[in-house]
Amino acid sequence: MKFVDTHxxxxxxxxxxxxxxxxxxxxxxxxxxxxxxxxxxxxLNDMQKxxxxxxxxxxxxxGLHPSSVKNNFEKILEKFETELETKKYYGIGETxxxxxxxxxxxxxxxxxxxxxxxxxxxxKLPLIIxxxxxxxxxxxxxxxxxxxxxxxxxxxxxxxxxQAERIISFGGFxxxxxGVVTYKTSNLDEILKFIDIQHIVLETDSPYLPPVPYxxxxxxxxxxxxxxxxxxxxxxxxxxxxxxITTENANKIFNLKI
Numbered sequence: 529m530k531f532v533d534t535h536x537x538x539x540x541x542x543x544x545x546x547x548x549x550x551x552x553x554x555x556x557x558x559x560x561x562x563x564x565x566x567x568x569x570x571x572l573n574d575m576q577k578x579x580x581x582x583x584x585x586x587x588x589x590x591g592l593h594p595s596s597v598k599n600n601f602e603k604i605l606e607k608f609e610t611e612l613e614t615k616k617y618y619g620i621g622e623t624x625x626x627x628x629x630x631x632x633x634x635x636x637x638x639x640x641x642x643x644x645x646x647x648x649x650x651x652k653l654p655l656i657i658x659x660x661x662x663x664x665x666x667x668x669x670x671x672x673x674x675x676x677x678x679x680x681x682x683x684x685x686x687x688x689x690x691q692a693e694r695i696i697s698f699g700g701f702x703x704x705x706x707g708v709v710t711y712k713t714s715n716l717d718e719i720l721k722f723i724d725i726q727h728i729v730l731e732t733d734s735p736y737l738p739p740v741p742y743x744x745x746x747x748x749x750x751x752x753x754x755x756x757x758x759x760x761x762x763x764x765x766x767x768x769x770x771x772x773i774t775t776e777n778a779n780k781i782f783n784l785k786i
Contacts, residue, residue, distance in 0.1 A: 529771040531756060532561040533749040535622075535656065535683050535704055535731035538586075539564060539575040542735040542746055550581055554749035556604045558771070560671035561784060562749055563684075563731075565622035565656050566590045569604050572611070589619040594626040594658055597633055597640045601740060605643055608754040612651055618782045621656025622732060628660045632691045635779045637670065638664055648680065653679035654781045663691050681781060684733055686710065696727050702777055704731045707739035707747060710758045718764050725763055725770075729778045730755055775784075 533554065543550055545669075554562060562585055564575050572590070579586040581648045590608055592601060602680050611617070623644035625637045648655040657681060659666050661731070670678075679700030685692065690751050695701050720728070730752050738747035739754040760770045 529559050530561075530731060530770050531557075531559045531752050531771055532563065532774050532775050532782075532784075533559050533732050533734075534563045534681060534729045534778050534781070535706070536562050536734045536749045537564065537567065537571075537736075538562065538734065538749065539571060540567070540577045540735060547578065548581065550748050550750075551578075551585065554752075557753055559749040559752050560585055561778070563584050563589065563618065563778070563782060565589050565619070567593045567622065568751040569607065570601055572608075580775055586756055587618040587784070588616075589621050589656060590617045591621040591623045591644055593622050594624050594637045594640070595629050597637050599636075601636060601736055602642050605640065605720070609647070612647060617651075618735040618784075619680070620644050621654075621680070622658050623656065624658035624660075624683075625665050625666070626658060626660045626728065627662045634665070638665070641666070641669060642673065645669070645678065652677065657682050658684070659687075660770050663687055670698055670700045676700070679781065681731075682728060683731065685736065685773065686714065686716060687719075689722050692719060692723050692727075696723070702727055702729045702744035702781060703727055705755065705759060706735040707742075707751070707755055708735050709755060709762075710740040711743075717758070720759070720762050724772050725759075725765075726777065728759070728774060729781065730759070730774045737739060744773065764782050
């Protein structure tokens, strides 16, 4: 079985002391492709270094996390576009809107998000959307900007059945399913019963949101197996079938070789 972790931040400081060990553990567990969404200007270099060490396994994305959108965001985005013009990236993100941590920056978060959308269309790369307490604001923007050229993933989907259906109706987006699906209080397992498996991909968001039985610990990409096992239970299919379908879905999104 082969898996793709479509959202992992293995370049962050939480892995400073054992980063290569964690990557190799993931590879040995069958998680052979690790998609690395960027967070801010500082993390870009660390992410690139990791991809250079594991060129067959680690795939870099470029973007400014909505919580990193501050007053100087426009200058950072200018530098990022230069990066896009000169280096190989496999997607745009992590971008979006986060109203959990800071509602006061909503206006500039919207400007940043739209710029990322424009990059996604221009460079024909998938858009990785962070939507925390912001589905309404994001849907409003996507409905204005949507086209056949826009596609990607709604990262860490924890919304309602209606929100999932609305995302699918946009035409080009998958739902990123992570450790939250294993939490008893999430109700995500009940929602997925109404969503065709062709519309989902798997992710860890490591080091955050570890699945059961690792709650309270640092999340790792190898734990995607626990997420896949829960998804297999929800859809009542064998684990290898979950691996096959979600890996194909991810490979198509990021234009990777199967």
